[in-house]
Amino acid sequence: MAEHAALGAEPLGLAAEFAKKLQVSASMWSQIKSARTPRNISDNLARQIETACGKPPLWLDAPQHDEPTADPGEERFIELARLAYRSQNARGKRALRTLVLENTARPQD
Numbered sequence: 001m002a003e004h005a006a007l008g009a010e011p012l013g014l015a016a017e018f019a020k021k022l023q024v025s026a027s028m029w030s031q032i033k034s035a036r037t038p039r040n041i042s043d044n045l046a047r048q049i050e051t052a053c054g055k056p057p058l059w060l061d062a063p064q065h066d067e068p069t070a071d072p073g074e075e076r077f078i079e080l081a082r083l084a085y086r087s088q089n090a091r092g093k094r095a096l097r098t099l100v101l102e103n104t105a106r107p108q109d
Helices: 002-006 011-022 026-033 043-052 072-086 090-102
Strands: none
Touching (some): 011 026, 011 043
16 A cells, blocks of 8 residues: 555545455445544454454454553642633633643654
């Protein structure tokens, strides 16, 4: 599929080709990957996808990335932030969001 992208293939064509690899309809694949209306997949379909992609059985059932564990200080901060957010009107919520965004480290380009 990467070869097709390099040749300028449309993303929709790539999605349809990937669906074919998974042996599902393009429509079903679109529903599965949709963020707006996500569709749960059956255990059978999960195993089918794993096989088609060369992954071991139950690979889709396992977490695919390690979430850092929150320490007690972080948990207290989240509780405080939630309380502050919920106690504000729309203007206050925007101000809190702006403050967080201004103080959030962004990856360097």
